[in-house]
Amino acid sequence: MDRLEELLREADARGAAPVEAWDPPYCGDIGLAIAGDGQWLYQGSAIPRREIVKLFARVLRRDADGRTYLVTPAEKVDVAVADAPFIAVEMQVQGRGTEQALLFRTNVDDVVRCDADHPLRFTIGAADGAFKPYVRIRGRLEALLSRALVYDLVELADEGPDGRPGLWSGGAFFELPS
Incomplete structure (x- = not known):
C-alpha cells in the first residue's frame, strides 16, 4: 500500500475532532498566528514543538465570518492566518x-x-x-x-x-x- 493511502486510512479510523459541533464562548485574541509559510506563532515567537502545532491544528476551524479560530468545547480564540492555515x-x-x-x-x-x-x-x-x-x-x-x-x-x-x-x-x- 502507498504511504499516503495508509496515512489516510489511519486518519479516517481516528476521526477528526468535532469542532463544527462545538459552540464555546469567544475568549478573544491571545496572539496565535500562522505565517504564510505555515509556521505557527504565539505572540510573535515560533512554536517550536511540532506536537503542539499538530494538536492545535486538529482543533482549528474557519467560521462563516471568514475568521479562523482555535476551538475547544470550553473556549474559542482567534488565530491570524496570513494565507492558508x-x-x-x-x-x-x-x-x-x-x-x-x-x-x-x-x-x-x-x-x-x-x-x-x-x-x-x-x-x-x-x-x-x-x-x-x-x-x-x-x-x-x-x-x-x-x-x-x-x-x-x-x-x-x-x-x-x-x-x-x-x-x-x-x-x-x-x-x-x-
Whole structure:
C-alpha cells in the first residue's frame, strides 16, 4: 500500500475532532498566528514543538465570518492566518485520466484525497500574477500547495469534458484558470 493511502486510512479510523459541533464562548485574541509559510506563532515567537502545532491544528476551524479560530468545547480564540492555515507538502498520484486520484499531505500531517468534498481551488494574484492552488482539508480550512507541488500539479494537466485544461481527481474535474 502507498504511504499516503495508509496515512489516510489511519486518519479516517481516528476521526477528526468535532469542532463544527462545538459552540464555546469567544475568549478573544491571545496572539496565535500562522505565517504564510505555515509556521505557527504565539505572540510573535515560533512554536517550536511540532506536537503542539499538530494538536492545535486538529482543533482549528474557519467560521462563516471568514475568521479562523482555535476551538475547544470550553473556549474559542482567534488565530491570524496570513494565507492558508496549512501547506500541502507531499502529493501522491494514483491512476491516470478520469480515474486519477491526487492525495495530499500537509505540513501538520493531515492527508486528503482530492475530490468533490476536498476540491482544488486556483487563484491568480492580482499584484504579482502568481498561480496559487489550494485544496480543502476539512470544513472551510484549506492548504496552499507548496511551490514544488505546483510544478508537479501543472505537469498533470489534462483536457476536461469541455476541452479546457484542468486536473482530474476522485471523479471530479478542476479547471485551471486561463
